[in-house]
């Protein structure tokens with residue numbers, strides 16, 4: 018399992034980017050970020066995406082994957098980030 022660099026979700030099926038920087042195009046179940054569609058010119062880098070996602074209420078992209086007990090702050094520890 019891999020960790021989402023945007024939200025800290027730790028159950029990505031694929032590595033978001035391989036050693037050559039090729040994206041997986043997987044969409045994070047949690048924040049909905051699609052690896053490969055990060056473009057800082059459009060404000061879709063990890064940090065701005067995370068900020069917007071949290072501002073909008075940090076809702077899950079795939080609600081079925083949402084654990085019953087879920088804590089955003091704990092998850093963000095995975096990527097050494099806090100709110």
Ligand SMILES: [Zn+2]
Nearest residue numbers: 021024045048
């Ligand atoms: Zn994510």
